[in-house]
Amino acid sequence: MFTGLSAFPLTPTDETGIDERAFRKLVERLAAAGVDSIGALGSTGGYAYLTREQRSRAARIAVDAAGGIPVMIGIGALRTSDVLALAEDAQNAGASAVLLAPVSYQQLTDDEVFGLYEDVTAQLSVPLCVYDNPGTTHFHFSDELHGRIAALPNVGAVKIPGIPADRAATRIAALRSQLPDGVALGVSGDQLAAGGLNAGADLWFSVIGGLLPEECLAITRAAAQGDAARAVELSERMEPLWELFGRCGSLRVTSAAAEHLGLVGTPNLPRPLRGLPAEARREVAAALDALGVRA
Amino acid sequence: MFTGLSAFPLTPTDETGIDERAFRKLVERLAAAGVDSIGALGSTGGYAYLTREQRSRAARIAVDAAGGIPVMIGIGALRTSDVLALAEDAQNAGASAVLLAPVSYQQLTDDEVFGLYEDVTAQLSVPLCVYDNPGTTHFHFSDELHGRIAALPNVGAVKIPGIPADRAATRIAALRSQLPDGVALGVSGDQLAAGGLNAGADLWFSVIGGLLPEECLAITRAAAQGDAARAVELSERMEPLWELFGRCGSLRVTSAAAEHLGLVGTPNLPRPLRGLPAEARREVAAALDALGVRA
Numbered sequence: 001m002f003t004g005l006s007a008f009p010l011t012p013t014d015e016t017g018i019d020e021r022a023f024r025k026l027v028e029r030l031a032a033a034g035v036d037s038i039g040a041l042g043s044t045g046g047y048a049y050l051t052r053e054q055r056s057r058a059a060r061i062a063v064d065a066a067g068g069i070p071v072m073i074g075i076g077a078l079r080t081s082d083v084l085a086l087a088e089d090a091q092n093a094g095a096s097a098v099l100l101a102p103v104s105y106q107q108l109t110d111d112e113v114f115g116l117y118e119d120v121t122a123q124l125s126v127p128l129c130v131y132d133n134p135g136t137t138h139f140h141f142s143d144e145l146h147g148r149i150a151a152l153p154n155v156g157a158v159k160i161p162g163i164p165a166d167r168a169a170t171r172i173a174a175l176r177s178q179l180p181d182g183v184a185l186g187v188s189g190d191q192l193a194a195g196g197l198n199a200g201a202d203l204w205f206s207v208i209g210g211l212l213p214e215e216c217l218a219i220t221r222a223a224a225q226g227d228a229a230r231a232v233e234l235s236e237r238m239e240p241l242w243e244l245f246g247r248c249g250s251l252r253v254t255s256a257a258a259e260h261l262g263l264v265g266t267p268n269l270p271r272p273l274r275g276l277p278a279e280a281r282r283e284v285a286a287a288l289d290a291l292g293v294r295a
Numbered sequence: 296m297f298t299g300l301s302a303f304p305l306t307p308t309d310e311t312g313i314d315e316r317a318f319r320k321l322v323e324r325l326a327a328a329g330v331d332s333i334g335a336l337g338s339t340g341g342y343a344y345l346t347r348e349q350r351s352r353a354a355r356i357a358v359d360a361a362g363g364i365p366v367m368i369g370i371g372a373l374r375t376s377d378v379l380a381l382a383e384d385a386q387n388a389g390a391s392a393v394l395l396a397p398v399s400y401q402q403l404t405d406d407e408v409f410g411l412y413e414d415v416t417a418q419l420s421v422p423l424c425v426y427d428n429p430g431t432t433h434f435h436f437s438d439e440l441h442g443r444i445a446a447l448p449n450v451g452a453v454k455i456p457g458i459p460a461d462r463a464a465t466r467i468a469a470l471r472s473q474l475p476d477g478v479a480l481g482v483s484g485d486q487l488a489a490g491g492l493n494a495g496a497d498l499w500f501s502v503i504g505g506l507l508p509e510e511c512l513a514i515t516r517a518a519a520q521g522d523a524a525r526a527v528e529l530s531e532r533m534e535p536l537w538e539l540f541g542r543c544g545s546l547r548v549t550s551a552a553a554e555h556l557g558l559v560g561t562p563n564l565p566r567p568l569r570g571l572p573a574e575a576r577r578e579v580a581a582a583l584d585a586l587g588v589r590a
Contacts, residue, residue, distance in 0.1 A: 043400070043401070048373055049374050049400070078343055078344055079344050079567075080310075080566035080567045081310060081566065103400070105343035105431050106338070106343075106431060106544065106546055107430070107431075108567060108568075111569065112567045112568060113567065115566070115567055115569060116566070116567040119566065119567075136400050136402075249401065249402065251401055270375075271375035271376065271411070271414065272403060272407045272410055272411040272414075274404070274410060
């Protein structure tokens with residue numbers, strides 16, 4: 001399942017709970033578009049803000065709505081005991097894989113992070129994707145640590161932050177040399193994804209792919225067919241969105257875009273998170289209009 | 296209550312739960328030593344790793360064991376709705392104040408952090424201490440934002456990170472100029488606390504004060520009596536501990552120190568956190584021995 005486009009939908013949530021109907025529809029859209037896999041309850045899916053019960057229900061909805069397309073479920077939490085419980089729930093919900101970031105409050109040591117993955121992978125019956133996201137976890141993996149963790153049983157993939165195109169090939173080759181054969185290497189950071197795919201990443205874990213799957217599939221397919229220039233050109237068309245991602249954060253921009261497209265209500269982020277201010281929303285709407293994306 | 300020494304005890308926790316007996320004893324030791332207040336369920340108290348139920352029980356134990364010394368309870372959580380529930384629990388437990396850090400997964404904006412404090416302070420009947428701890432929250436307060444938040448109803452204090460002695464007076468004066476009269480300003484960062492108190496901070500929020508209250512009270516009292524040199528001298532005697540704090544983290548060092556003193560069992564930190572390796576434990580023991588602290 002760790003190939004092509006892995007699309008990460010929002011989990012529309014307000015102070016009363018998850019909008020399950022809207023969430024189901026978001027996942028159904030991804031399945032209809034033919035994404036390669038769905039990453040539910042990732043950072044874009046707000047996993048960190050939801051209760052165990054909410055996450056279990058959302059996981060079941062995602063698997064059901066995906067109609068056979070493999071679903072990866074985020075199981076991150078501050079405590080190992082909670083991660084183990086969430087892993088069990090995800091597997092019971094029918095997840096094809098789980099996604100785990102080393103969520104932290106106290107800064108974690110390398111040995112603590114290794115211990116977390118050791119404790120969790122020992123209990124799994126589906127592959128785990130190591131989620132390297134220093135922007136939210138503030139933990140920085142060394143390549144050596146990636147290699148140690150990827151050698152644990154049941155590790156299927158590593159999800160790394162975006163890499164500028166001019167360094168992507170070197171970076172991917174260096175990290176891949178630390179990973180066992182068969183462990184996939186995927187890139188995040190939507191604005192840099194075309195470069196990562198062109199440089200040989202196995203897949204793209206995509207935030208905006210959870211909302212605009214056709215546009216992101218076109219980039220992914222061009223790269224897979226060896227048409228690097230086409231992948232870059234298609235990504236450059238999305239530049240107004242990338243600029244907004246950099247300025248306002250990919251979650252808030254994607255939330256506003258989903259609102260603009262009529263797919264979610266307002267608010268759809270759990271407090272203390274807030275939606276974008278009006279001016280930024282107008283820019284999001286203009287970026288979608290320029291792409292020809294209609295509600 | 297925002298004066299002198301506010302001592303932050305550990306909440307000894309393993310995979311089976313909180314060691315309530317050991318926690319009660321830690322709080323009773325602080326009360327017997329005569330600390331000015333107790334900060335239960337702070338970062339040192341592992342609040343972020345505990346369930347609502349565990350936090351509610353621990354808050355009740357702390358208030359009971361404190362024997363009339365005011366207790367501040369940490370109410371931080373990722374979601375505003377959880378913070379509000381924790382604030383209610385803390386007040387029902389008899390807290391004299393609550394402590395709130397802008398815990399984050401997605402990086403928060405200034406307006407989101409202001410909104411969090413606005414939502415929470417509106418519901419309080421005890422004072423709130425704003426907990427500025429970029430080491431765990433990765434949120435950086437501007438002085439202007441501190442001023443806006445401190446002007447909200449029920450804000451009683453601001454807890455800031457440590458400041459090097461040569462900049463402490465300037466820093467404290469600058470921030471104090473933004474705070475309304477009556478809002479106390481306290482310092483953290485044990486290794487820098489003597490300098491902060493000598494520079495006019497109202498109180499010291501102390502990690503090691505939760506384990507070694509006499510030593511920390513001596514520093515605090517010297518500074519309060521205007522004997523700055525004595526405060527510095529007493530702090531310098533603790534230098535081996537400060538060095539270990541910098542290298543291994545104050546939580547893990549304090550955990551190992553409490554083990555060495557026979558006050559908590561092993562392990563006493565919730566996974567994925569782990570205790571110190573054997574060599575660092577020996578250094579902690581030697582630092583305590585050099586201070587003349589006996590089990």
